[in-house]
Amino acid sequence: MERVKMAEAESLETAAEHERILREIESTDTACIGPTLRSVYDGEEHGRFMEKLETRIRNHDREIEKMCNFHYQGFVDSIxxxxxxxxEAQKxxxxxTDTNRKxxxxxKELVIAMEELKQCRxxxxxxxxxxxxxxxxxxxLEMYSKLRDQMKTKRHYPALKTLEHLEHTYLPQVSHYRFCKVMVDNIPKLREEIKDVSMSDLKDFLESIRKHSDKIxxxxxxxxxxxxxLDNIILQQPRIGSKRKSKKEAYTIFDTEIESTSPKSEQDSGILDVEDEEDDEE
Known part of the structure; x- marks a missing residue:
């Protein structure tokens, strides 16, 4: 009797152990069921465990079939x-596709127009x-042209002032251009040219003075x-009458002496006439 009870107890323990193993298999990742299966093969109830496993599989198959039958119509409707x-997706x-082609x-015309607009901008x-x-x-350029005109008309001093203004004021603002570098390199030559022309004009002037020194x-x-x-005549005249009268008499006497000593030039006559007019206006 005791043996029967012990056998039943062992059978219950084995069934409980198999149930635990099945729950572990159902709830555990397949990559981690190795130790669980090893415990099955280590025991002596391998056959009974396989029977219990087959029973559990059939139960799950029936549940899946019931679930599929229950959701079959919904599945068909979904399909x-x-x-x-x-x-509709194909349409x-x-x-x-048609809209994209159009x-x-x-x-294309818009892209061409935008490209032209880009080039215009x-x-x-x-x-x-x-x-x-x-x-x-x-x-x-205007200052350089002005400098050339002044050099052409032989206005040497204004040309030097323009050259200095061009060198120190205008050219530094545009010094990175090639033509300005050419101008900067040409400035010493222009200054030397103005110097040479000025010296030549001065020599010509001095030579002209030397030639006409006798007449001068x-x-x-x-x-x-x-x-x-004129000064002697004015000093010799008595200071009577108005100052205007003395001055006119002095001019009259001076004119008489000039006519008696040398012929009167047009320039001298013009000077005296101008002075007489000034006296009359007074």
Whole structure:
């Protein structure tokens, strides 16, 4: 009797152990069931465990079948909806493809127009930048042209002032341009040219003075003598009457002496006439 009870107890323990192993197999990842299966093969109830496992598999199959039967109509409806969606998706795909083809065809002209606009904008920016640079360079060119005109007309001192102004004020603002570098390199040559031309003009002037020194000296002596005679006549006249009368009489006496000593030139006559007019206005 005790043996029967012990056998039943062992059978219950074995069944409980098998149930625990089955729960572990159902709830554990397949990569981690190695130790569980080893415990089955280590025991002596391998056959009974396999029977219990087959029973559990059949139970799960029946549950799956029931669940599939319960959801079969929904599955069929879902498949039908998917087929409809597939047809609509194909239509939508065709519409998108057609729209894309039309868009690509119409967009080519737009792309060409945008490219032309881009080029125009680039040219506009380049033109604006060029105009700004030219406006910056224009005063330099004007000053250089003015310098050339002054050198051509032999206005040497204004030319030197213009050259100095150009060198220290205008050229540093545009020194990174090639033509400005050429101007800077040419400035010493221009200054030397102005110096040479000035010296040449000075030598010509001195040579002209040397050639006409006799006439210049004669004219200077005559004017000095006339001035001394005029001063002597004014000092010898008695201080009677108005100052205007004395001055006119002095001029009259001076004219008489001039006519008696030397012929009166047109320039002397003009000077006396101008002085008489000034006296009359007083």
């Amino acid at each position: 039908t909806e998917l087929l409809k969606v597939r047809g 939508l795909k065709n519409q998108v 868009l690509q065809h119409e967009g 680039l040219q506009q920016r380049n033109i604006s930048a060029t105009v700004d640079k030219l406006m910056l360079c224009l005063p330099v 000296g004669e004219t200077a002596m005559k004017q000095a003598q006339q001035q001394r005679n």
